[in-house]
Amino acid sequence: MSTKPALYTSLSPALLNLYDVNTSIVVIIDVLRATSTIATALHNGAKGIIPVDSVDECIRIGKQMGAITAGERDGKVAEGLQYGNSPFEYPESFIAGQTLVLTTTNGTKLLHMALSNGAHQIITGSFANIDAVCEHLIASKKPVLLGCAAWKDRINIEDTLFAGAVIERIKNHFDINCDASKMAMSIYNESEGNLFEYIKTKNITHYQRLASYGLEKDIQHCLTNNTAPVLPVYENGRLIRAKQ
C-alpha cells in the first residue's frame, strides 16, 4: 500500500465537484493569464490580490478600499475597470504596496468554487512560479488537486500543459491514480519543453484569441519558467505572498 498522498487533476471547473478537496491543497491554474499575473503582481510587491467573481463587485470593493481594479472578460479589459490581465501591467514601480482587486473570466471563478467546496488550502500556479508551487506541494505532504481554469468550462491545452509540467516534477512524491493527470503529463512531454512553439503549432483556441489582440508577447512571458518565484496563497479573502 502506498503511503504517498494522492494527486488528481481537474481539467475543467465543471469537473471540480468530482474531487473531495477538504484535505487537499487546490492549485488554481489559469496560465493565460490570471495566475501568471497574480504571481507577477505579488512578486513585484503587491500587498494582496482580492479575487472577485463579477465586474460590479470589483468596482464596489475597489472603491471601498481605494484599491486598483483589474480584470478581463473574453480576454480584454472589462468595461469599468482600470487595468487588465497582463503581467506587463504590474511592474514594481506601479504595484508595490498596492492592493489589486481582480476578476477574470475563468480563474477567479474556479478559486471561489474551490473555496466553497471547502478546500484545505488554495494556492495559484503558473509557469511564472512553477518551482515555488512544486516545492510547496512536495514539502506539504498533503493530497493535491490541480485545478485547471479552462475556458468557460471547455478544457484547454495551456492549463493542461502546466498541470503536466507540475506532475512531471513532483510525481515521485504522490500516488497518481488519475487518467487526467496521466494525459496532462503526455501533453507536457509532447511539447518537449518548447511551450510557445507547441501551442502555436497546435494553434490552440486561446492562442488564436490572444494573438488576434496582439498579445503574443504576453503568451511568451506566461510560458516562461520562474519569472515570478513566489507562492500566492489564499488567506482571509485575498491572495498574499506566502512566507518561504
Add this chain to the structure above:
Amino acid sequence: MSTKPALYTSLSPALLNLYDVNTSIVVIIDVLRATSTIATALHNGAKGIIPVDSVDECIRIGKQMGAITAGERDGKVAEGLQYGNSPFEYPESFIAGQTLVLTTTNGTKLLHMALSNGAHQIITGSFANIDAVCEHLIASKKPVLLGCAAWKDRINIEDTLFAGAVIERIKNHFDINCDASKMAMSIYNESEGNLFEYIKTKNITHYQRLASYGLEKDIQHCLTNNTAPVLPVYENGRLIRAKQ
C-alpha cells in the same frame, strides 16, 4: 473561411452541455465496454439494443418485451440482470434475432443526455466498429461531437484514445477548433497504435479495475479494430444496425 463542418470532443458527460448538438451527429464512446458490446451484439445479429438508465427499468422493460436484460454497475453484472457488459457474452448463436435491454454505468447515461439535448443523430463508436463510424461521419458532412462516456464523469484515457483515433482518420474533412480534440489526437499518437500496451503501461484506472476482475481478454478485444464492422444508430428508442 472554412466550409467544413465543425468537430468537437467532450471528454466527460459533465462537459456535454457546453456543446450545441442540435445539428450534430453525437458519437457515444464507451470503449470499455458498452459501445464495444453494442457493436458486437448488432454485428452478431441482435435485432436491437434498448439502452436504459437504471437496473429497475432494465428489468421492467425486459419482462414486458421478453427481451434479454444486461448491464453492469462498477464493471460487474448488475444484480437482477441476466447478462453483463462483455462482448464475449453475445455470440451469434445467442444473440441473433434477439433484443437486448442494456444499462451501463456511463455509456447509456451519456446517450440519454445527448438525446435530451436534442442531438441531430446519435451513433455509438468503439474500436470494434471504428471504420464504419469514420465512413459515416465523413459521408454525412454534418457537425460532429465525439462524446466520451468517461467514468462517473471523470475523464478516462481509453475513450479519449478512441476519440483521437477517429479524429486522426477524419481530420481533413472537419474544422477542428477544440483543444480537447487536439489533446485526444496527441494521446492517440503517443500510443503509436499499440493500444493495449499503452493502457497497460499507463496503468489507467479502468485497466486496473477490469484486470482485477480477470477481464484482460475483454480489454484486448475492445481495443482491436473492426471486429464488428457495423454502424449502430439510435432510432425510436433503440440502437439498430444502420443500412450501409
